[in-house]
Amino acid sequence: MASIAVTRLTKRFGATHAVGPLDLTIAAGEFVSLLGPSGCGKTTTLRMIAGFETPTAGSIRIGNADMHGVAVERRGIGMVFQSYALFPHLSVFDNVAFGLRLKRRPRGDIEKAVQHVLGLVDLAEYGGRMPRELSGGQQQRVALARALAVQPAVLLLDEPLSNLDLKLREQMRDEIRRLQRRVGITALYVTHDQGEAMAMSDRIVVMNRGRVEQIGTPREVYERPASLFVARFIGQCTVLEGRLDAIEGTAARFVSRAGTPFAVECAGVAAAAGRAAGLVIRPEFVEVRAAAADGVAAVNVMDAIVEEAVYVGERVDLTVRLPHGDSIVVAQRALPGRALPQPGDRVVIAVSPAELTLVPLPEGAET
Amino acid sequence: MKPRIRSLALLPSLAIVGIGLVLPGLLMLAYSFLRYVPGRITDFTLSIENYLRLFGDFFYLGVVVRTLQLGVIVTVLSLLLAYPVAYYLARTTSRFKGVLTYLVFLPMMVGIVVRAYGWIVILGREGLLNTGLQSLGVVDEPVRLLYSMHAVVLALVEVLLPFMIMPILSSLEKIDRHVEEAARAAGATPMQAFLRVTLPLSFPGVVSGSLLVFSLSITAYALPALLGGTKVKLIAALAYDAMLVGYNWPFGSAIGIFMGLVSGTVVYLYLRTTGRRGVAR
Numbered sequence: 001m002a003s004i005a006v007t008r009l010t011k012r013f014g015a016t017h018a019v020g021p022l023d024l025t026i027a028a029g030e031f032v033s034l035l036g037p038s039g040c041g042k043t044t045t046l047r048m049i050a051g052f053e054t055p056t057a058g059s060i061r062i063g064n065a066d067m068h069g070v071a072v073e074r075r076g077i078g079m080v081f082q083s084y085a086l087f088p089h090l091s092v093f094d095n096v097a098f099g100l101r102l103k104r105r106p107r108g109d110i111e112k113a114v115q116h117v118l119g120l121v122d123l124a125e126y127g128g129r130m131p132r133e134l135s136g137g138q139q140q141r142v143a144l145a146r147a148l149a150v151q152p153a154v155l156l157l158d159e160p161l162s163n164l165d166l167k168l169r170e171q172m173r174d175e176i177r178r179l180q181r182r183v184g185i186t187a188l189y190v191t192h193d194q195g196e197a198m199a200m201s202d203r204i205v206v207m208n209r210g211r212v213e214q215i216g217t218p219r220e221v222y223e224r225p226a227s228l229f230v231a232r233f234i235g236q237c238t239v240l241e242g243r244l245d246a247i248e249g250t251a252a253r254f255v256s257r258a259g260t261p262f263a264v265e266c267a268g269v270a271a272a273a274g275r276a277a278g279l280v281i282r283p284e285f286v287e288v289r290a291a292a293a294d295g296v297a298a299v300n301v302m303d304a305i306v307e308e309a310v311y312v313g314e315r316v317d318l319t320v321r322l323p324h325g326d327s328i329v330v331a332q333r334a335l336p337g338r339a340l341p342q343p344g345d346r347v348v349i350a351v352s353p354a355e356l357t358l359v360p361l362p363e364g365a366e367t
Numbered sequence: 368m369k370p371r372i373r374s375l376a377l378l379p380s381l382a383i384v385g386i387g388l389v390l391p392g393l394l395m396l397a398y399s400f401l402r403y404v405p406g407r408i409t410d411f412t413l414s415i416e417n418y419l420r421l422f423g424d425f426f427y428l429g430v431v432v433r434t435l436q437l438g439v440i441v442t443v444l445s446l447l448l449a450y451p452v453a454y455y456l457a458r459t460t461s462r463f464k465g466v467l468t469y470l471v472f473l474p475m476m477v478g479i480v481v482r483a484y485g486w487i488v489i490l491g492r493e494g495l496l497n498t499g500l501q502s503l504g505v506v507d508e509p510v511r512l513l514y515s516m517h518a519v520v521l522a523l524v525e526v527l528l529p530f531m532i533m534p535i536l537s538s539l540e541k542i543d544r545h546v547e548e549a550a551r552a553a554g555a556t557p558m559q560a561f562l563r564v565t566l567p568l569s570f571p572g573v574v575s576g577s578l579l580v581f582s583l584s585i586t587a588y589a590l591p592a593l594l595g596g597t598k599v600k601l602i603a604a605l606a607y608d609a610m611l612v613g614y615n616w617p618f619g620s621a622i623g624i625f626m627g628l629v630s631g632t633v634v635y636l637y638l639r640t641t642g643r644r645g646v647a648r
Contacts, residue, residue, distance in 0.1 A: 050548075071551075072552060078553075087549070150553055150554055
């Protein structure tokens with residue numbers, strides 16, 4: 001178990017800027033995900049930490065050791081690949097024993113260690129099988145056992161579940177997480193699947209175009225996205241573009257381009273009156289009420305007209321239009337026997353200022 | 368296509384193999400057990416004298432041993448030269464990869480006799496190499512390079528190299544790069560990863576390349592005849608002499624059957640090895 005510290009890490013391929021500068025510190029025993037769309041630099045970052053790519057600039061430390069010029073095999077890492085990458089000519093046992101044999105451990109120790117890790121991944125009986133005789137999920141568990149067998153300081157996983165089908169993926173993600181806690185190993189996990197990252201990670205690093213957009217716990221990145229990109233990439237939301245027009249302490253007034261005013265809490269956001277900003281509205285943070293006869297003049301409570309209603313099982317997604325013309329998506333729980341809003345219905349929506357998030361708009365966005 | 372039509376489509380090639388290979392093969396087998404009668408070829412009496420002569424006479428035995436020896440030497444040399452080339456081609460990220468691969472196969476578009484004459488130009492008494500060595504003062508007299516076993520080995524290696532590179536390249540390209548990286552991550556140095564993972568996984572290519580080169584070199588006729596002169600007698604030349612010079616069809620047939628058996632054994636061993644290792648999927 002060791003910490004990982006990455007400082008000003010940069011990678012360029014010729015003229016193409018791939019990663020960084022990137023700063024990241026992972027505590028010993030922590031499970032951190034690098035999350036982003038394909039081509040965002042997450043895999044390149046992982047491969048630099050593993051030693052398969054040489055950074056253009058910046059430093060990587062694993063534990064107390066600087067990894068500059070240290071070969072892959074001397075970094076004390078375990079790695080799991082999307083393609084499983086088992087040795088097809090070796091049995092399951094020999095795959096797992098591979099690293100231990102290189103270390104010239106006594107035969108008895110190797111046997112014991114291999115049986116132990118195979119037991120951890122529930123494959124104790126499969127040592128004699130060849131990789132091609134196993135299912136995808138079993139192969140990935142062997143790959144996990146192989147990575148853990150050498151007792152690495154850190155475990156690096158490169159989209160290990162992407163080749164599995166949905167059901168197995170969810171099962172494996174819980175298993176990997178359980179195993180990581182049990183072994184107590186530091187894990188860095190690359191994925192493009194926000195669901196995986198949310199369910200598994202202590203912290204998520206959201207990456208876009210080689211840069212870090214936000215580092216935070218799953219709740220932080222979901223509830224308080226730091227950028228437009230994070231808001232849109234993780235979960236569903238409506239982003240209204242507009243301007244801040246008055247700020248008092250942590251309370252701000254946001255006015256959308258169409259003219260809808262919202263009260264927002266802007267603690268921890270660099271906010272200034274007159275500044276362009278985006279307002280992130282998560283559908284399930286908005287409460288939908290039946291239209292009241294008497295208009296209640298409370299904070300962020302407004303009349304709305306249902307434009308679209310999509311029933312998805314546990315809830316109904318409503319697209320509603322606000323008086324000034326803005327359309328936002330809100331979610332309403334769909335309980336049996338209760339009438340669901342229909343297009344054309346008048347409703348009242350309410351959202352607490354604390355549940356709205358302001359994000360900076362990209363440069364050049366006109367207000 | 369319906370199964371019936373699919374099998375019908377096989378007929379032309381089956382006919383060619385049947386008429387051009389199986390039938391003459393059977394005839395050859397029959398002839399090899401017939402007695403040779405000078406002037407009449409055979410009087411159709413059964414005998415094993417042809418085989419007794421092939422294995423009983425030290426001259427013929429020597430030719431057989433020398434031919435097999437040549438096969439092994441050419442195979443080993445080709446393997447040593449081909450593997451690095453195949454490895455480089457499989458691993459290069461150069462945008463000229465396609466061109467480089469094409470260059471490997473380019474010599475195959477030149478006829479073998481033309482290439483033999485090319486070697487004569489280089490290795491002959493007045494050839495490039497000798498004039499070069501003489502003008503550099505390395506040697507005073509022309510060195511005898513042509514019409515020797517060395518010349519035959521050299522030319523065979525050159526001609527057969529693509530047959531070794533091709534299967535090794537294709538088996539190397541089938542290896543998932545991440546498998547090598549997994550070995551590195553598990554603690555293997557680049558050399559250990561190569562020896563324990565890449566090399567065993569490319570084994571089917573090595574075996575089929577070796578098989579091709581070995582079979583082609585022990586049956587080679589033109590190159591040894593053109594570059595070995597009268598000094599280098601190999602089994603194919605022996606068969607040629609028996610059939611077309613001495614009109615001893617029974618003995619020539621026995622030589623042919625023996626060569627077929629050697630190649631057959633090599634193929635059998637190959638299939639058994641790769642089958643057992645189960646690497647070829």
